Amino acid sequence: GAGVSQSPRYKVAKRGQDVALRCDPISGHVSLFWYQQALGQGPEFLTYFQNEAQLDKSGLPSDRFFAERPEGSVSTLKIQRTQQEDSAVYLCASSSGAGGYTFGSGTRLTVV
Amino acid sequence: DQQVKQNSPSLSVQEGRISILNCDYTNSMFDYFLWYKKYPAEGPTFLISISSIKDKNEDGRFTVFLNKSAKHLSLHIVPSQPGDSAVYFCAASPRRGYGGSQGNLIFGKGTKLSVKP
Numbered sequence: 461g462a463g464v465s466q467s468p469r470y471k472v473a474k475r476g477q478d479v480a481l482r483c484d485p486i487s488g489h490v491s492l493f494w495y496q497q498a499l500g501q502g503p504e505f506l507t508y509f510q511n512e513a514q515l516d517k518s519g520l521p522s523d524r525f526f527a528e529r530p531e532g533s534v535s536t537l538k539i540q541r542t543q544q545e546d547s548a549v550y551l552c553a554s555s556s557g558a559g560g561y562t563f564g565s566g567t568r569l570t571v572v
Numbered sequence: 573d574q575q576v577k578q579n580s581p582s583l584s585v586q587e588g589r590i591s592i593l594n595c596d597y598t599n600s601m602f603d604y605f606l607w608y609k610k611y612p613a614e615g616p617t618f619l620i621s622i623s624s625i626k627d628k629n630e631d632g633r634f635t636v637f638l639n640k641s642a643k644h645l646s647l648h649i650v651p652s653q654p655g656d657s658a659v660y661f662c663a664a665s666p667r668r669g670y671g672g673s674q675g676n677l678i679f680g681k682g683t684k685l686s687v688k689p
Contacts, residue, residue: 502681565614
């Protein structure tokens, strides 16, 4: 597709449940980022991939968060044993290099 | 402590007038600044950027000004249009890296702009 596609758009999880969020970046984009946006806040960096290599995961809030991009295209953000504070919009962005990122529409995760 | 601050959560402007959105930062290592626009239920959309070696960048109705000594940047929209109504995020990058991309961005909390007809 022409843009960054994220699925699902909405996810409701019971506390303790594992979730997997998918990101399809723009074809050919080398760089892929995950951000977390809590209500009323700006996006906060979680992790970065260059092709299949995860070069920076300094923003992942705990070891319950795990991201992968095994073939250098589609990426999955997995959250294990979800907690209420994980409720947020999870944004994926991709970039070919110079210039601004292209963000997806995000996945809104609600943990109940 | 927030490194990128947008102290005005909202701004209301009349159509045709100028909108000025402000952003302050604390980290002198930031060398690239960006503005993103976000509509409800959509991801942020890149609007305009400026490198720390410049003090102004203009693109159509949008101009970004950078005052490095004050660690302040602003986005001017002239003339404002109702379609500009959205949340505007200021973002900063601490380095150029990752093969030429901006690296991970640090965002402010956003300013909600309302342009009234």
